[in-house]
Amino acid sequence: MNFDGEDLSHKALGDRLPQGETHVFRECDLTETDLWGASLAGARFESCVLEQTDFRKADLDGAVFKGGGGMGIRFSDADLIDASFTDVDLSSARFGGALLTDVSFTGCRMIGASLTGSRGTGFKVARSNLTLANLGGCSLRGEVIEGVRFDDADLSGCDFTQATLSDCRLIGARLLLTKFQQADLRGADLGQPDDDRLRAFAGAVINQTQANAILAARGITVL
Template sequence: MNFDGEDLSHTSLTDRLEPDETHTFRSCDLTETDLWGASLAGARFESCVLERTDFRKADLDGASFSGGGGTGIRFVDADLVDVTFTDVDLSAAHFGGALLTDASFTGCRLIGASLTGSRGTGFRVSGSNLTLANLGGCSLRGELIEGVRFDDADLAGCDFTGATFSDSRLRGARLLKTVFAKADLRGADLGDCDDDRVRALAGATINHAQAAAILAARGINVI
């Protein structure tokens, strides 16, 4: 079933969705639309307004979102396995309890988003802005993290074991009990590193310039 350019805001769509069909939404207004528990596996959302859209407990397995978006989207307890988000505004989105196994975020705006409490074996993120986001306890083991801003994000308890950072930023990020074992941080802007942040980087690989900056901040010159 296709929805093209429709104003579906402030409505409940559950009764309009056909079972066992793949749904496509193009340039629709889904502001505060109720899709709680909806069956949307494989659905496509293209350039839709998603301001405070309610996807709680929805089945979005294999769905794709491209363009559009909005603030405060609710994905709490949703099935987001294999979902792709491309160039979507997900600012202040809520993912608590969502199953994010193999989900991917590319070119997305995730400022202030909350992914803490999400479930699954890990997700992928690239070219995205996660400034002030909360990823507490998330796993990005072995991932290539390219072009990602984690400025002032809460990364407490995150697992970056074996991850590789490229053209990314960790300035001001909270690193309490964050795991960087065997991670390659040579492509990351670490920002100012106090003693607690240096300890959090244990097991990671950094470059000469990063090490020199850390030591210079402690009055030690590297020649």
């Protein structure tokens, strides 16, 4: 079923969409639309307004989100296996309890988003802004992460083991019990190198410039 340019805001559609069909939403207004528990496997959302849209417990396996978005989208407890988000505004989105196996976020605005408590084997993120986001306990183990801002994000308990961070920023990020063993951080801005952050970076690979900055902060000059 296709929806083109329709105003579906404030409607309860969760149990009204036919099952067994692939639904396509193009340039629709889904502000505060109730899609709780909806069958949306393989659905496409193209340039849709998704302000406060409720996708809780929805089946979004393989769904494609491209452009559009909005504040406070709710994905709690949804199934998002193989879903993809490209150039979507996911600011303050909630993913607690969602199944995020093999989900990709590319070019997304995810300021203040909460992915803590999500399930699955991990997700991919690139060229996205996760400033002030909460990723507590998430796994990005072995991932190649490029162009991501984690400024002031809560990365407590995250697993970055063997990950590669390129053109990324970790300025002000909370790193309590975060794992960076064998992670390649040579392309990352590590922020102020205080003792707590250095403990988190134990086992990681850094470059000479980063090492010099750490030593200089402690009054040590390398010649």
